Amino acid sequence: MGIKIDKVSKDFKINSLALSVLENINVDFAQGEIVSIVGKSGCGKSTLLRIIAGLEPASEGFVEVDGRIVTRPSEKDVGIIFQESRLLPWTNVEKNIEFGLSSPHPENKKALIQEHIDLVGLSGFEKALPKQLSGGMQQRVSIARSLINRPSTLLLDEPFGALDAFTKINMQEEVLRIWKREKTTMILVTHDIDEAVYMGDKVVVMSERPGRIEKIVPIDLPRPRDRTSDNYDYFRKRVYREFFREGDALPEYTI
Amino acid sequence: MKSEDSLKTWQAKAVKLLAGLAIPVGILILWQVLSDMGRVNESIFANPFRIVESFETMIAKGTYFKHITASLIRILKGFTIGSLIGFSLGSLSILFKWIGYLFDIAIGLLRPIPPISFIPFLILWLGIGEKSKVAVITIGAFWPVLLNTMHGVKSADEKLLELGRAFGKDKRTILFKLILPSAFPSIFTGLRLAIGNAWNCVVTAEMIASSVGLGFLISYGRELSRPEVLFVGIISIGLVGFLVDTLVIRLQRRVVYWIEPQK
Known part of the structure; x- marks a missing residue:
């Protein structure tokens, strides 16, 4: 089980010129693993995630999720969380989470929704409208909406990119707590190296134009991880060096 | 505090x-x-006391109530029919793209024609009675609702539509749970414009051919050289229009509650 990405390439046509966005992506992820995909903006990491989600077809190659080839979105097996919470602004927390349900009338609907509201720590906000919630709370609702179908895989597309630093750290803990309970396979696309190392069992480093896998760095650190430990710093530096070589420190940092 | x-x-x-x-x-x-x-000149600018006096007599005789309800009932009929047709066609345009193409040029040609210019034709066709008046109001209410519904359903947030796809929702669910609610603010704007148009149409139609209604009251006042009657008609239209618009804005706050009302 898990996810198999087999020789996936993606071209976009812009003014009849083919632009290669992804080239020959070949990688397998195990069930229950957290994989961080990190790269500069424009490296095709979000496109890769959208192909895994079935929102976009690959130009070549295929993706298999739990042994089934992806041809279109399958909300029962794969949940997706976007950078923006994408809540329906006209309806409350409860109804927004209900929107995620793959079958409209499961027998224990009410209990199921309440359970997921509790899971993301929003008890008491059942009737609140999205505009009455903070950015972090809105993102919690969108996480609950994706988890309600108990997908075996959760795709996260820069989910904390728009949140402030403190909310971001809280949300990372929250997602790890959920992962510990549900053991979902998670693929996290991010441009934040620290986030990639802190969350991932492995970090996939992508290069840009065309997007290729540059390196896969396994993060052999026990959880819970200590962001201030030397071991952690070692892995952070390893990923960091993939993007910035020693000596090319930015002028602002040289004295 | x-x-x-x-x-x-x-x-x-x-x-x-x-x-x-x-x-x-x-x-x-x-x-x-x-x-x-x-x-x-008081035979043209009837003074306010005389207007109020004439207003009082009309209320006492019951004629005022007759005129105002006649106009309101016409508006209600025409507005309901026109906006229902406009809304239905407008929301179909998103489901079936070809409906949009089919009507594209027709809309461009017909829309600039002021609805009231159809009045003589409608009288010829439907007679001098209620039908022709309701028909012109229907046309007046139809356009803004159609155009704003089409605009509303087209401008639904791409990101929400993609969310619908990611969650495997069918066309029906996407229409009723995502597209139409997104279009609601725009549809409501259309309804508000439609009420304004309906007023224009009813007054003009009643001035041209009618024996009852606020528009009739105005042309009747001119024919009898009784400006105070004429002014009762004009002022009533202003007052009722103001009341209706206030009501609609209140309603808008309740119906489109997730958006801050525009001034």
Whole structure:
């Protein structure tokens, strides 16, 4: 089980010129693993995630999720969380989470929704409208909406990119707590190296134009991880060096 | 602290109301004063006291109620039919792209024609009775609702539509749970414009051919050279229009509650 990405390439046509966005992506992820995909903006990491989600077809190659080839979105097996919470602004927390349900009338609907509201720590906000919630709370609702179908895989597309630093750290803990309970396979696309190392069992480093896998760095650190430990710093530096070589420190940092 | 705040907002409201009333009341006083001084021709500019007097007699005789309900019922019929057709066609345009193509040029040609220019034709076709009047109001209400519904359903947030796809929703669910609610604010704008158009149409239609209604009251006042009757008609249209618009804005706040109302 898990996810198999087999020789996936993606071209976009812009003014009849083919632009290669992804080239020959070949990688397998195990069930229950957290994989961080990190790269500069424009490296095709979000496109890769959208192909895994079935929102976009690959130009070549295929993706298999739990042994089934992806041809279109399958909300029962794969949940997706976007950078923006994408809540329906006209309806409350409860109804927004209900929107995620793959079958409209499961027998224990009410209990199921309440359970997921509790899971993301929003008890008491059942009737609140999205505009009455903070950015972090809105993102919690969108996480609950994706988890309600108990997908075996959760795709996260820069989910904390728009949140402030403190909310971001809280949300990372929250997602790890959920992962510990549900053991979902998670693929996290991010441009934040620290986030990639802190969350991932492995970090996939992508290069840009065309997007290729540059390196896969396994993060052999026990959880819970200590962001201030030397071991952690070692892995952070390893990923960091993939993007910035020693000596090319930015002028602002040289004295 | 709280009661002090509510007192302040109450005061602020009272000040706003007084400021808003200053101009209409000022005009009335000036008008009356000029009449009393003999500076205006009273057989054209009936003075405010005479207008109020004529208003009172009409209410006492029951004719005022007859005129105003006649106009309102026509509006209600035409507005309901016109906006229902406009809304239905407008929302179909998103489901079936070819409906949009089919009507594209027709809309471009027909829309600039003022609905009231159809009145003679409608009288010829449907007769002088209620049907032709309701028909012209229907046309007037139809356009803004159609165009705003089409605009609303087209401008639904791409990101929400993709969310619908990611969650494997069918076309029906996407239409009713995502596209139409997104289009609601725009549809409501269309309804508001439609009411304005409906008023225009009803007054014109009644002035051209009718024996009852506020528009009739205006042309009747001219024919009898009784300007006070004419002014009762004009002022009533202003008052009812103002009331209806206030009501619609209130309704808008309730229906489109997730968006801050525009001024």
